[in-house]
Amino acid sequence: MSKPIVAVVGRPNVGKSTLFNCLCGQQISIVKDTPGVTRDRIYAEVTWLDKSFTLIDTGGIEPDSKDIILSQMREQAQIAIDTADVIVFMTDVKQGLVDSDAKVADMLRRSHKPVVLCVNKVDNFDKLMPDVYEFYNLGIGDPMPISAISKLGLGDLLDEVIKHFPEDSNTEEEDDRPKIAVIGKPNVGKSSLINKLMGKNRVIVSNIAGTTRDAIDTVIKYNKKDYVFIDTAGLRRKSKIKEDLERFSIIRTVAAVERCDVAILVIDATEGVTEQDAKIAGIAHERGKGVIIAVNKWDAIEKNDKTIYEFTNKIKDTLSFMPYAEIMFISALTGQRLAKIYELVDEIIDHQTMRIPTGVLNEILTEAVAMKQPPSDKGKRLKIYYMTQVSVKPPTFVMFVNDKELTHFSYTRYIENKIRESFGFRGTPVRFINRERKEKDL
Structure with missing residues (x-):
């Protein structure tokens, strides 16, 4: 919901x-x-x-x-x-x-x-x-x-x-069509991307039941499956002030991201990746949504054999808080690689909703701890007793530890990487919650 x-x-x-x-x-x-x-x-x-x-x-x-x-x-x-x-x-x-x-x-x-x-x-x-x-x-x-x-x-x-909140009506629950928000700065090609995906398909434009926003949702059929695209491009208000426009586009983005499963962040290849892109990406990251970074206007770039590699590194650098995001290079104008979006969306949603049995998780944990000792402070070492997955979208794990103060961001990232090595979790953030337990409680 x-x-x-x-x-x-x-x-x-x-x-x-x-x-x-x-x-x-x-x-x-x-x-x-x-x-x-x-x-x-x-x-x-x-x-x-x-x-x-x-x-x-x-x-x-x-x-x-x-x-x-x-x-x-x-x-x-x-x-x-x-x-x-x-x-x-x-x-x-x-x-x-x-x-x-x-x-x-x-x-x-x-x-x-x-x-x-x-x-x-x-x-x-x-x-x-x-x-x-x-x-x-x-x-x-x-x-x-x-x-x-x-x-x-x-x-x-x-x-x-x-x-005044809408009753948890079943309308949204039953709507299991993948929902994709197309987000990004103004004029990076969000609408052209959706228009190109629509192609010759007759479009059913509908506001999905149970939502009161005015974002226009576009339903596109691909391989006999419906995908709902939420467009944030509708900046109808002419604002003289750049801050207002920026603020408004951020609010629109929050509203769209709230409703989606996967966010496609469109970046303009001719401009490169900017701080404003990072701000918009941060919204999807904070909300725990799947993310695809679509570098648009790739056809307009002079390329050599290193171009993709250099651009990818620049993205990973600027958006270092979301190393899990899938990156693709597209052109909304020519339609280059657009069909791949559907495959990626399906795969990311599978990974967002994947559940891992507790036994398997703890095998990975035991091995990870054996390979790299948990951090210690003033002679006291972090102990991780066990971990279990508590929810999906995004996959969320609880680790039971002896002392929360000892859990270090870098060690949690290490455990996350070990889990990703085994299960991928492509395109989706994963969350960790640390809970303290005394040994005698276990």
């Missing part, structure tokens, strides 16, 4: 970032070796009760006039309407109800998306409730009083948010 997406919208200085940081708290999963993902966090995982969702901060407005505030708020609201399952509309009890709040509320109301109205900076519920009631005038439901800075009322707010 893809996680629901919740977006926060509101005027400058109403406390959006405070709420965002407060809800993410320590739960924000910082993947240490993913470049660009954590510096400018636009999104984060939040768990409330037993529900997990992706929280999106739609953007900071730095305006110099009322008109710009309104146009930027509309832009934010549009992003939220396009990508989110639930919208949190944030206002400020101290500033009261402002004209631009009413205009944005109209837009949100017309979208028919669930909106939760929250009124921030209510640090004294008894005293300020009359001011909160004023926000009923927006006509988008009951205002929820909160104080993000004092962490008041947040539980009630989250209870309200998760009420």
